[in-house]
Amino acid sequence: MSRPHFWDADGKRYIDYIGSWGPMILGHLDAQVLAAVQTALTRGFSFGTPTEAEIEMAEEICKLVPSIEQVRLVSSGTEATMSALRLARGFTGRHRIIKFAGCYHGHADSLLIKAGSGLLSFGQPTSAGVPEAIAQHTTVLEYNNLAQLSETFASIGEEIAAVIVEPIAGNMNLVRGTPEFLRMLRELCTQHGALLIFDEVMSGFRVALGGAQALYGITPDLSCLGKIIGGGMPAAAFGGRRDIMAHLAPLGAVYQAGTLAGNPLAVAAGLATLKRLQAPNFYDQLEARTARLTAGLTQAAHEAGMTFSTDHVGGMFGLYFAAHRPTCLAEVSRSNLDNFKPFFHHMLAAGVYFAPSAYEAGFVSITHDDTVIDATLAAARMTFSALQR
C-alpha cells in the first residue's frame, strides 16, 4: 500500500522526492504506521499527561541515539532547537550562539540569521522581524571553515553558550560537514565550556539509524530530532547529557512545556516508524536506492554534456549544477542556479517532484524501487537533453 507517489488536484501523479521535507522515509501511507495511528485514534487524541507510548518512544530514542541519555518530546523541529538553545544558555550562564551560514534550524528568532532553506530561496537569508538585540547574540560562521572556527573560539570562546550545527546540512542543498570540521567543533566546545548541539532534525534516522553522529563517531552534548520521529505527524525531540537535561523544569530553572507535546497520535506514528527502520538491512537498501538515483542522474547529465554532480548519504541526496560537490553555502551559490530552474520545471512536467530550489536536499523513501527510479531517470534523460538545446 505504501508508495512514493502523490496526486495533484487534477489527478496527475508525481514521484515524490520531498517526502514532506524528510519525514516520509517509509513512503506515503505505510500500512504499519497507518494501523498504529488508527489504533491510537480510538483511544483518545490528547491527554496532557504522558502516555505509555510516549515513554516507549523516549526509551527507543535513547536506545538508538546513545548520546541522548534523557529526552523531551516537543511538537516541531523549531521547538526542539529553540528549547535546546535556551537550555544551553541556562546551563552555561552565557548568551552567545554560534551557527553556520546556510544551516537552517527552524524559525526561532535567534536562529533565523543567515539561515538556509526557504529563506535562501527568497534571497533573504535573515528574516524581517528579528530584533537586533536578539540577532547580536548569534555569530554566523562559514560551514567547514576550520580557520575561522578556531579564530572565533580564540577570541570569544568564553562567551559561547553553544554551537548549533547540522552535521550533514540539508538546507543549502546537501553539504556534508567534514570529519575534521566536526571533530574540531567537538574539541573547541569541550575546551571552552560551550555545548555542542547537533541539529539532526533532518539527518536523524535519515542518514543512518543513529544519525550523523553515529556515522562520524562524534558525541554532541545535545541533539535535536524531528521529521522522521513523527512519521509524518507533528513530533520532535531534544535531549542529551543527563546533567544538562536536569536543568529543565520542573527539576531545573529552564522552562519548557507544550500542551500537545508527546501527542498520542504523533507518538504512535513515530514509534511505528522507528520500529520499521530497525528491520535488517533497511539502511543498506535505502542507501542503494539513493545511490541508484544519484548515479543515474549524473550519468544522464554527463551524457547530455552538462556540468553536474551529486552526493548522497543514506536516504538524503544533493544535486548540483557544478563540477564538484560544494563544501559551504558560498560554493552552492556559485553553482549554475540558472540551470536548476528549467531542470525542476521539466521534471515536474514529467511527473517527478524534486524540491523547487537548488538550496534544498532531496529524500528517497524505501518505496522508491528500481521501477520508480528508472522512470525518474528516463524523465531526467529527456530533461537534460532539452536543457542542452
Ligand code: PLP
Ligand atoms: N532543523 C533542521 C535541520 C530542519 O531541517 C528543520 C526543518 O526543515 C528544522 C530544524 C525545523 O523543523 P520544523 O519545520 O519541524 O519546525
